[in-house]
Amino acid sequence: MENKEQVNIFDGIWGFFASVKLAIVLLFLLAVTSIIGTVVPQESPKAIQFLGKIFGDNTAPAVYNAFLKLDFMDMYHSWWFVLLLVLFCVNLTVCSLEKIPRTWKLVKTPVKPMAKNVLETLPVKKEVTLKVSLDTARDEFLNAFRTSKYDVKEAVQEDGVQLYSEKGAYSRLGVYVVHLSILLIFVGAIIGARFGFDGSLNLPEGSSSDVVYSRTGEQVPLDFSIACNWYKTDYYKGADAPQEFSSELVILENGKEVLKKVIEVNNPLTYKGITFYQSSYGIVPDAVGIFVLKVSNDRGLEETLRLKQGESFEIPGQKIKGTIMDFSPALGRDPQSGALTTYSDSLINPAVSIRFDMEGSDGFTGWILKRYPETGIIKDAGLKVEFLDYWGVEYTGLQVSKDPGVIIIYIASIVMVLGLYAAFFLSHKKIWIRIAPVGKGSVKVNIGGSASKNRLALERQVEHMLSRATAAIEGRLKKN
Amino acid sequence: MDSSTLFGISTFAYFIAMAVYVSYIAFRNNAVAVTATSITVFGFLCQTGALLLRWVDSFNIWVASAPSTTFIESVLRGAPLRNMYESMIFFVWCLVLIYLIMEFKYKNRSLGAFAMPVAALALAFIDVSGMSTDIEPLIPALQSNWLLFHVFLSFIGYAAFAVSFAAAVAYIAMASESRSEKAYIFWSIAVGVFLIVLIAMGIDYLNMSTSAQGDFIRSYFLKATFRSSSGVIAVFSWIISAVFILALWRYGHGLRKILEGLSITKIMLEEIEYKSIAIGFPLFTIGGLLMGAIWANSAWGTYWSWDPKETWSLITWFIYAGYLHARFVGGWRGKKVSVLALIGFIGVVFTYLGVNLFLSGLHSYGGR
Ligand code: HEM
Numbered sequence: 134m135e136n137k138e139q140v141n142i143f144d145g146i147w148g149f150f151a152s153v154k155l156a157i158v159l160l161f162l163l164a165v166t167s168i169i170g171t172v173v174p175q176e177s178p179k180a181i182q183f184l185g186k187i188f189g190d191n192t193a194p195a196v197y198n199a200f201l202k203l204d205f206m207d208m209y210h211s212w213w214f215v216l217l218l219v220l221f222c223v224n225l226t227v228c229s230l231e232k233i234p235r236t237w238k239l240v241k242t243p244v245k246p247m248a249k250n251v252l253e254t255l256p257v258k259k260e261v262t263l264k265v266s267l268d269t270a271r272d273e274f275l276n277a278f279r280t281s282k283y284d285v286k287e288a289v290q291e292d293g294v295q296l297y298s299e300k301g302a303y304s305r306l307g308v309y310v311v312h313l314s315i316l317l318i319f320v321g322a323i324i325g326a327r328f329g330f331d332g333s334l335n336l337p338e339g340s341s342s343d344v345v346y347s348r349t350g351e352q353v354p355l356d357f358s359i360a361c362n363w364y365k366t367d368y369y370k371g372a373d374a375p376q377e378f379s380s381e382l383v384i385l386e387n388g389k390e391v392l393k394k395v396i397e398v399n400n401p402l403t404y405k406g407i408t409f410y411q412s413s414y415g416i417v418p419d420a421v422g423i424f425v426l427k428v429s430n431d432r433g434l435e436e437t438l439r440l441k442q443g444e445s446f447e448i449p450g451q452k453i454k455g456t457i458m459d460f461s462p463a464l465g466r467d468p469q470s471g472a473l474t475t476y477s478d479s480l481i482n483p484a485v486s487i488r489f490d491m492e493g494s495d496g497f498t499g500w501i502l503k504r505y506p507e508t509g510i511i512k513d514a515g516l517k518v519e520f521l522d523y524w525g526v527e528y529t530g531l532q533v534s535k536d537p538g539v540i541i542i543y544i545a546s547i548v549m550v551l552g553l554y555a556a557f558f559l560s561h562k563k564i565w566i567r568i569a570p571v572g573k574g575s576v577k578v579n580i581g582g583s584a585s586k587n588r589l590a591l592e593r594q595v596e597h598m599l600s601r602a603t604a605a606i607e608g609r610l611k612k613n
Numbered sequence: 614m615d616s617s618t619l620f621g622i623s624t625f626a627y628f629i630a631m632a633v634y635v636s637y638i639a640f641r642n643n644a645v646a647v648t649a650t651s652i653t654v655f656g657f658l659c660q661t662g663a664l665l666l667r668w669v670d671s672f673n674i675w676v677a678s679a680p681s682t683t684f685i686e687s688v689l690r691g692a693p694l695r696n697m698y699e700s701m702i703f704f705v706w707c708l709v710l711i712y713l714i715m716e717f718k719y720k721n722r723s724l725g726a727f728a729m730p731v732a733a734l735a736l737a738f739i740d741v742s743g744m745s746t747d748i749e750p751l752i753p754a755l756q757s758n759w760l761l762f763h764v765f766l767s768f769i770g771y772a773a774f775a776v777s778f779a780a781a782v783a784y785i786a787m788a789s790e791s792r793s794e795k796a797y798i799f800w801s802i803a804v805g806v807f808l809i810v811l812i813a814m815g816i817d818y819l820n821m822s823t824s825a826q827g828d829f830i831r832s833y834f835l836k837a838t839f840r841s842s843s844g845v846i847a848v849f850s851w852i853i854s855a856v857f858i859l860a861l862w863r864y865g866h867g868l869r870k871i872l873e874g875l876s877i878t879k880i881m882l883e884e885i886e887y888k889s890i891a892i893g894f895p896l897f898t899i900g901g902l903l904m905g906a907i908w909a910n911s912a913w914g915t916y917w918s919w920d921p922k923e924t925w926s927l928i929t930w931f932i933y934a935g936y937l938h939a940r941f942v943g944g945w946r947g948k949k950v951s952v953l954a955l956i957g958f959i960g961v962v963f964t965y966l967g968v969n970l971f972l973s974g975l976h977s978y979g980g981r
Binding site: 153154156157160161163164167168170171175209322331369370371372374375376377378397398399400401408410412532533534536539542543546549550553554556557558 | 677678679680749750751752753754756757891892894895898899903906907908910911912913914915916917919921924925927928931932934935938939942943960968
């Protein structure tokens with residue numbers, strides 16, 4: 134007695150989850166609740182501001198507290214949203230399991246010859262009478278069938294023959310492949326949440342680290358070190374719009390370099406399952422930078438120099454001395470006065486001011502711009518000084534993440550693409566052709582077909598086969 | 614000839630085509646119908662040319678400003694899908710293409726009277742919104758091939774959904790027997806709000822174009838009507854809108870007679886509605902959701918971050934998944950399921966425009 138009741142409860146739960154109505158309700162609830170998080174800012178300070186604007190300063194705190202209780206400020210991770218997702222997954226699984234046996238049977242049951250009266254009730258049907266022998270008609274329809282790439286079977290019946298075939302039976306499983314891929318995505322997301330982490334690291338040029346920092350600011354140790362050789366921003370020619378942010382990163386194991394890569398936005402570095410993304414950059418406060426200059430002259434000199442502010446260099450054989458006087462991170466001209474100014478603290482248009490002293494003439498001081506190498510040409514002396522880098526003052530901002538679930542998400546994506554293709558663009562088609570002699574030297578051909586999708590395409594195919602066969606038959610008749 | 618002149622010509626052609634299609638409905642004259650199609654094809658060719666010219670322009674600009682990129686990459690980076698202006702134009706292009714295919718397939722030219730207004734109004738909206746038509750340099754995060762395919766496929770999906778919306782609008786108008794039907798009431802409100810917002814944006818434009826030229830629509834959206842600083846105008850807008858929706862509800866039935874006169878059948882509309890979703894859904898899933906996630910993962914290190922654009926795509930996806938299941942498994946047919954097609958397109962509009970205009974997030978560069 135008790136046992137039976139338990140079975141009923143189980144049946145009840147199963148039945149509840151096997152219902153497609155539940156799926157529609159859940160899809161609706163997920164859609165509606167998801168809207169909340171796109172409207173209510175998902176960070177407290179912004180949310181307070183937002184609520185204040187909508188509800189006024191008096192009621193806003195109460196609303197805020199209510200929202201806090203309902204997790205509206207982090208709703209996509211709230212218990213109730215996760216519960217909806219879990220219900221959705223269970224629903225999807227149970228629903229699919231419930232239907233798969235039936236579909237499997239449809240896929241696995243081979244087509245059989247069909248009685249004439251049933252054939253005439255099919256969604257696609259054609260009938261013609263041809264003046265040829267049964268054998269000729271049979272041969273030509275077999276041909277037409279085969280050229281349409283069907284695997285034809287033949288049955289001899291008391292009143293003629295029947296040719297029949299099917300194609301694309303497995304496409305019926307496409308929907309379950311789609312469903313499976315959705316479950317896989319959930320699996321990937323859970324693995325990511327359980328075994329992965331998200332962090333960040335600001336790494337000044339020339340430094341290394343063996344920890345990264347989680348969202349909450351905790352240190353997460355790495356079992357290797359990562360170093361930044363340099364960071365740079367490339368600009369579009371002649372504009373202050375950044376074209377690319379890039380850093381050269383080095384992976385060190387026990388102090389030895391094992392991997393070196395220049396990363397860019399959209400082109401990260403992955404090592405031991407941990408991926409480093411270029412996400413930001415900035416200036417290290419109080420850093421002393423090193424000017425990297427390249428000097429070359431028309432006598433074949435080519436040398437790279439690394440100097441600090443105030444230091445000097447000499448051009449061998451030319452009696453020219455250069456001294457680094459000043460630096461500007463973003464040198465520009467004031468549009469009104471025309472005077473040179475520094476218009477930003479970021480290294481948008483770095484420039485170095487160098488005083489050149491040369492024997493026999495007055496020295497002069499000039500600005501050399503990193504992005505405009507032609508500013509470093511000193512024609513009279515046949516000399517060119519290029520400002521390659523102001524090294525050591527910038528840090529690269531890395532987003533660091535480890536997500537062992539990503540590979541599953543990628544696999545799920547491929548599975549979903551295949552499933553969607555089968556579910557929407559393939560169809561399970563069946564065609565029967567009955568050829569029966571009527572009177573002397575004539576046959577009656579009845580064609581019937583059914584398709585799980587896109588009946589029109591099947592209809593076209595049937596017409597095509599019919600016209601091919603009749604054309605061939607007429608061709609034969611003419612020859613005889 | 615430059616691309617903006619060609620865009621202007623195509624907009625103009627679509628408006629004329631719309632008028633000719635409407636007069637075809639009135640006069641049922643075959644020559645008129647052929648004219649309508651020819652003008653549409655002409656407009657479409659102009660638009661195609663304009664898109665190509667713009668592609669060449671941005672390719673050249675890209676090559677000049679970033680000389681170190683390879684040829685293929687420069688071609689991809691120059692694809693005219695880089696900002697909201699270009700994406701909307703591409704959307705209209707897809708829409709007209711799909712329409713022409715349908716006209717050819719269903720051998721029914723009357724549908725043009727419904728499709729061309731959408732194309733013409735959308736192009737006019739692009740003009741109205743004052744969004745930037747400049748070819749801007751691409752910020753580094755957008756320099757990804759995934760992004761290109763992501764946007765490209767999403768937009769074909771959006772266009773297919775737009776077609777299903779138009780079919781659903783016509784279908785519900787045709788299938789409703791009485792004004793008290795829920796589906797019909799919903800129809801009146803949805804179509805009404807749609808038109809009202811479009812008209813209100815037009816008024817915004819007329820009102821603001823002199824003072825706020827070039828300023829993006831975000832700053833003056835509905836300021837001339839519902840959000841007017843003058844209370845009288847705001848209240849008046851609400852009243853007019855209510856009257857408009859009531860009128861639509863009262864006389865929307867008239868559409869049915871027109872459609873019947875055009876040898877458009879309910880069966881045909883329902884088929885168009887479903888087929889467009891059956892094309893749009895997989896494309897949107899693959900292009901919008903999957904490729905978007907892959908790109909996000911390569912750019913930001915996370916394939917899903919619940920940013921408003923992502924979330925709205927998901928919402929839209931849920932709605933259309935609901936449509937497919939209601940129809941194929943739940944056995945819903947006719948008006949009931951067409952209402953879902955209407956709701957789905959509201960999701961599309963929000964995913965595409967609403968998020969860019971009103972919500973901020975990682976994707977909000979799209980609205981600049
Ligand atoms: C957003 C998530 C989902 C997606 C993308 C999805 C996708 C699909 C697709 C593409 C089809 C084929 C529809 C057609 O023939 O046009 C389908 C069919 C189906 N889906 Fe889903 N599905 C989802 C969720 C669910 C859930 C939660 C259930 C559970 C009730 C469910 C149950 C079914 C059933 C029973 C079928 C019909 C299978 C058959 O004909 O044998 N689906 N699904």
